[in-house]
Amino acid sequence: MLLKPISEAQGKYKMSKVLEVTGLEGGYGSVQILYGIDLYVDQGEFVTIIGPNGCGKSTFLKVVFGLTTLHNGTVSHNAADISGWRTDKLVKRGIAYVPQVDNVFPSLSVKENLLMGGIDLKSDEISIGIDRSLKMFPDMKYRMNDLAASLSGGERQMLAISRALISNPSFLMLDEPTAALSPRYQQEILANIDNLRNDGISVLVVEQNARLSLARSDRGYIFSSGKVAYSGNAEDILRDPEIGRYFLGLNSSGRE
Numbered sequence: 001m002l003l004k005p006i007s008e009a010q011g012k013y014k015m016s017k018v019l020e021v022t023g024l025e026g027g028y029g030s031v032q033i034l035y036g037i038d039l040y041v042d043q044g045e046f047v048t049i050i051g052p053n054g055c056g057k058s059t060f061l062k063v064v065f066g067l068t069t070l071h072n073g074t075v076s077h078n079a080a081d082i083s084g085w086r087t088d089k090l091v092k093r094g095i096a097y098v099p100q101v102d103n104v105f106p107s108l109s110v111k112e113n114l115l116m117g118g119i120d121l122k123s124d125e126i127s128i129g130i131d132r133s134l135k136m137f138p139d140m141k142y143r144m145n146d147l148a149a150s151l152s153g154g155e156r157q158m159l160a161i162s163r164a165l166i167s168n169p170s171f172l173m174l175d176e177p178t179a180a181l182s183p184r185y186q187q188e189i190l191a192n193i194d195n196l197r198n199d200g201i202s203v204l205v206v207e208q209n210a211r212l213s214l215a216r217s218d219r220g221y222i223f224s225s226g227k228v229a230y231s232g233n234a235e236d237i238l239r240d241p242e243i244g245r246y247f248l249g250l251n252s253s254g255r256e
């Protein structure tokens with residue numbers, strides 16, 4: 001019997017990237033916003049995207065999630081090409097997304113919001129999904145019959161994340177999950193997101209609270225005018241005085 005070459009055997013066991021984006025160009029219809037984005041998320045990673053307002057962070061997540069136009073480039077999930085796939089197919093593959101705004105239905109109860117997260121699932125899958133979400137966000141258990149409108153900002157974010165978890169994703173993208181929250185909730189939400197990794201969920205987060213999110217991240221990307229201006233280890237980004245001055249709201253002495 002012939003032994004396989006070492007390189008081939010290694011390749012078989014190499015961990016694939018949950019997300020690998022190369023040369024992504026995209027935007028809204030014919031309007032181009034993103035210019036050649038290269039970005040990846042490894043299995044089990046927490047990756048943060050930061051950058052100034054309007055530089056294309058939300059647009060990037062929306063293109064990956066099939067919500068707006070991909071012009072060029074490739075998007076892969078676990079080594080399979082998913083470029084241009086429809087959102088419902090992406091959800092079935094285990095990809096989930098929590099949008100920046102309007103991420104809960106205020107006039108529906110917490111329970112109804114959670115059920116909406118499993119709209120394409122069978123009823124037994126929905127119950128399993130709800131149990132899994134409640135295990136991660138146990139506080140929601142006591143709010144099931146309350147209207148989402150009655151929740152605080154932090155609780156709404158928890159509900160939005162819980163809803164995204166109903167479909168049992170292995171890769172979750174979140175757009176500014178701590179926006180407009182009190183410092184206590186910012187920490188709590190990011191800690192909860194970080195914990196999702198214990199359940200095998202890799203995460204890609206867009207954040208304005210750059211330092212808080214990078215402090216929990218493995219790696220970070222800095223977007224500027226629709227391009228990746230810098231990418232690297234989160235620790236290196238946090239330590240870089242130039243990046244601090246331009247992107248993290250720090251002055252040259254490292255203070256806010």
Ligand SMILES: Nc1ncnc2c1ncn2[C@@H]1O[C@H](COP(=O)(O)OP(=O)(O)OP(=O)(O)O)[C@@H](O)[C@H]1O
Nearest residue numbers: 028031033051052053054055056057058059060100
């Ligand atoms: N639906 C749309 N149609 C056309 N252009 C849009 C649309 N939504 C956003 N844009 C434009 O795309 C560009 C990037 O917007 P995007 O929302 O991706 O930025 P962002 O980095 O997420 O900003 P923020 O930090 O403010 O959330 C902006 O110039 C914006 O005006």
Ligand SMILES: [Mg+2]
Nearest residue numbers: 057058059100
């Ligand atoms: Mg945005």
